[in-house]
Amino acid sequence: MAMRILLVGATGRLGAVVGRTLTERGHDLVTVGRGGGDVRCDITDPEALDALWARVGSVDAVVSAAGDVAYAPFEELERAAYVRSFEGKVLAQIDLVRTGLAHVAPNGSFTLITGVLSRDPIATGAAAAMANGAVEAFVRAAAREIAPRRINVVSPSVFTESLVEYGSLFPGYESVDLADVARAYVKSVEGAATGEVIELP
Secondary structure: OOOEEEEEOOOOHHHHHHHHHHHHOOOEEEEEEOOOEOEEOOOOOHHHHHHHHHHHOOEEEEEEOOOOOOOOOHHHOOHHHHHHHHHHHHHHHHHHHHHHHHHEEEEEEEEEEOOHHHOOOOOOOHHHHHHHHHHHHHHHHHHOOOOOOEEEEEEEOOEHHHHHHHHHHOOOOOOEOHHHHHHHHHHHHHOOOOOOEEEEO
């Protein structure tokens, strides 16, 4: 069944593939990005989120492929880097759910994004690991309270398509193709699970 889906982070590397996959499956997307998409919005800004929902109205599902975190050696990660990572990936996605709850269909869903560092950290990744773990804990807790609406989180390893830029940071890690990550979003949006951390690989 075709759904109206709000896709946040639609202009990014992952978001573009997720958007194409969902569109090919017959869904109607409203794309959101900081610098492009159907609607421009910085989801770290609560006022911007309120304006987003006022413009978009009701949807069947919300999909997030956005999140900004800091990477640096632990000795160089100052408090501001942790705050920025929390606000950019954790609080932004929590606010997306919090403000969107009244706009998502009663049988609708939210799908958020984390990553492998919550379960298998790397050097320079302490802030990212913190943020990913917090989002996953939030999803497990929120699933108990927002039913019948569902909420899941996709947690991929490093993207195969990003190995040229980031592969050296992930020695020995198994990469995952963006197409496979997009299928995990399909599982969350079209499936029945809730409170699930969908790990890839």
